[in-house]
Amino acid sequence: MQNSFARLAALETDSAQSLESWIHALPKAELHLHLEGSIQPETLRELSRAKGRLEQETEVWIRQQEERNFRYGSLSEFLNAFKLVSLLLESPSDYALATERLLQALASQNVGYAEITLSAGVILWKKQSLPETFEAICEVARHFESTAPLKVRWIFDAVRQFGTDHAREVLGWARMFRDQGVVAFGIGGDEERGPAELFVDVYQEARGYGLHCTAHAGEGHNPAGMRQAIRLLKPERIGHGIAAARDPEMIRLLRDNEIPLEVCLTSNLCTGLFDDVQNHPLKQLWDAGVRVTLNTDDPAMFATNLEGELALAARAFGFGPTEIIKLCQNAIEASFMPEDEKQEFRTKLRQAADRSVPG
Numbered sequence: 534m535q536n537s538f539a540r541l542a543a544l545e546t547d548s549a550q551s552l553e554s555w556i557h558a559l560p561k562a563e564l565h566l567h568l569e570g571s572i573q574p575e576t577l578r579e580l581s582r583a584k585g586r587l588e589q590e591t592e593v594w595i596r597q598q599e600e601r602n603f604r605y606g607s608l609s610e611f612l613n614a615f616k617l618v619s620l621l622l623e624s625p626s627d628y629a630l631a632t633e634r635l636l637q638a639l640a641s642q643n644v645g646y647a648e649i650t651l652s653a654g655v656i657l658w659k660k661q662s663l664p665e666t667f668e669a670i671c672e673v674a675r676h677f678e679s680t681a682p683l684k685v686r687w688i689f690d691a692v693r694q695f696g697t698d699h700a701r702e703v704l705g706w707a708r709m710f711r712d713q714g715v716v717a718f719g720i721g722g723d724e725e726r727g728p729a730e731l732f733v734d735v736y737q738e739a740r741g742y743g744l745h746c747t748a749h750a751g752e753g754h755n756p757a758g759m760r761q762a763i764r765l766l767k768p769e770r771i772g773h774g775i776a777a778a779r780d781p782e783m784i785r786l787l788r789d790n791e792i793p794l795e796v797c798l799t800s801n802l803c804t805g806l807f808d809d810v811q812n813h814p815l816k817q818l819w820d821a822g823v824r825v826t827l828n829t830d831d832p833a834m835f836a837t838n839l840e841g842e843l844a845l846a847a848r849a850f851g852f853g854p855t856e857i858i859k860l861c862q863n864a865i866e867a868s869f870m871p872e873d874e875k876q877e878f879r880t881k882l883r884q885a886a887d888r889s890v891p892g
């Protein structure tokens with residue numbers, strides 16, 4: 534890969550537009566995005582109108598977000614908004630609609646592979662049928678995969694503050710649906726109210742079932758919870774993990790054990806962790822040799838997409854074609870694709886990068 538990109542390394546471009554169209558043409562993989570957070574305001578309006586409920590709340594929230602440029606006062610304010618969106622998803626067909634729109638959005642950006650997180654824990658909390666919901670989602674995904682060059686895999690996420698039994702129930706379903714594209718188990722939600730130590734056995738069981746493991750950790754500024762998550766849960770990837778920037782020992786741990794971070798720049802800005810992208814530690818982690826991937830987290834709730842995140846990294850940190858390619862490669866290597874699929878994707882990326890060079 535290195536040689537074939539050598540000529541890109543020498544390229545400097547002052548044309549943002551050509552860099553952006555080059556980014557668009559690259560086949561990309563995304564590893565950290567939530568189905569629920571991908572639902573665009575128009576689809577939310579459509580869902581609430583069709584049901585005749587939560588219409589006012591939805592409208593107020595959408596207007597507020599548009600006025601505030603999708604900035605939230607805090608992470609917990611964002612989690613409340615995520616809850617409102619989740620409450621609009623009442624039936625398997627609502628989830629199917631959300632899936633269809635997300636897959637269209639991914640395909641339109643040349644995303645060729647996505648590991649999509651489904652808040653399975655929230656579906657259980659709403660007392661909806663997880664098997665019926667996931668079957669509806671899979672039907673859409675199967676149809677889509679047969680018509681577009683996009684492969685979809687799923688990560689079932691438990692809500693950490695709901696505790697151990699809840700997480701184990703989510704894991705049981707993840708295990709059940711392994712043959713329908715569920716590749717991993719993870720936890721999200723409130724790190725303080727659901728510390729890693731509660732989930733040690735659950736993670737061990739997940740590995741025993743042949744599932745990969747991820748964990749949201751270190752999304753805030755405090756590295757202690759992230760240190761615990763890595764030490765106790767041994768996840769293969771960390772969702773966010775930017776708290777590591779404050780802890781040289783953890784940076785070494787991530788680098789030496791090749792534990793990738795799923796960094797989400799716009800998400801971190803929108804939830805108020807940084808007021809300026811220049812203050813984001815992505816470049817620091819990158820320079821320290823940590824395997825960084827770029828992701829959208831909740832693209833519709835933060836008005837972003839994967840192309841936008843790569844372009845933002847280019848603008849904010851001076852990343853050129855070489856670094857953008859490296860970010861795309863990192864996503865392939867950090868993915869849970871089997872080796873033959875990774876190989877195929879690497880080749881596609883190399884060919885696309887060689888075909889069109891920004892200048």
Ligand SMILES: [Zn+2]
Pocket residue numbers: 565567721749772830
């Ligand atoms: Zn997330």
